[in-house]
Amino acid sequence: MHLVNLNKELRRIEFKHCKIFTKLDQKIKMIKSPINRLILLGNGFDLAHQLKTNYNDFILWYLVEALQQAQTHREYADELMTVTFPDLYDLNALHTQGLDNVLEFVNYFYKKGFSQMIDGSALKFPNWQNTYTPPFKFNLHSNLLATLLLNCNHANWVDIENTFYEQLKHTLRNTSRQKKEVEIAALNSSLKIIINKLEEYLSTLDVVAHKTSYDSIIDSPFDAGEFVGLTAKEELYSEIDQTMILNFNYTSTVENYVDDLSMNDAHIILNYIHGKLGDKKNRPIFGFGDELDKDYADFELDRTKGIFEYIKSFWYFKTSNYHNLIRFIDSAPYQIYTLGHSCGLSDRTMLNMIFEHKNCKSVKIFYHQNGDSNDYTRLTQEISRHFKDKQDMRRKIVPFDRSSPMPQVIKNQ
8 A cells, every 4th residue: 555655656756847847848948049040152162162163164165165166177156156267277386385275275365365366366476477366267146145255354253144134234225126125035045045055064063072171160059259139048048950051053062061961960951042953843043133223123114025034033933942941031030151152233132131131140251261362351342232221231240250261172182
């Protein structure tokens, strides 16, 4: 009898303690303030892994491919340009100048500017008595390509999306009503072909790149010093709950890290917001995305067909990626990491929503360090364009002394 009573008392005590611990656990959960992390992953991330993914690399590849075919078959032609290579010429004659193959020939003009190569200007080389005329004859069929080539050189990075948007605006402003649709159709056609060529180029790259310390950045713990205005409890108990990697690249370089971190139960969502190479259900999105531009309102009043064909907002409806982003930023407070994203105007509509959202509490920039110089200040200037409330911007951007450089894969590592 006493043993039965003892067992009942033990169960009563156990049940009482269980209730106490349950209530304590619930209180701890109420005190904790989980914070999410949103990582903006841009082209600088691929460049840090030695992938030649900037637009200049693509244009150089396109020219080399075209000129090599022209040299072999005496002509190269597509919708953008025609290049001929007369029988009389032989690049081997330029051996003394180090220009005895197409790659060296293109790189020579890349340093000087492609205008001299395209217009066939006579060149004077040291120790040569006569002038030299480039052997390749160009006939450009696309104003967009012509602008890109003339602005592409070793000291200047071209931006295809911004160039396209400026030409679109120029056409709407300065072209007669009768010619607008024809010229905009030609501009859209040029961009479509360039996009196809870009996909072809990126598909040639080996995205199985060397790994570096990005896994520790992606999965780094909460740091209260990177926030302004947190309460004492939030500083003490906050932790990173979920991480969304918003991948603006078409390549899958980041998947090497996500796969490893997922094995350690890290809560990571990978969102290919601009599409992914080789994914038929999530095709690459390319174009311009600044509906806040003062000239954009004129687009909506203009009845010319084709104006919105390469405005990004209308491409986002093809998948659920944008809605998934909205659900994520609406769900809880979050900190932004920028990893290799230029934060340029071509994504201004989306970036304004992300940066000025009430749940955005902090923006940490991972900058590119090049010797004694870095691009931290330039990135803050670009980010400022996406804030209407500049006081909010100054509260959110993490200062330089608490920011970090992006890890770079060492050559031949």
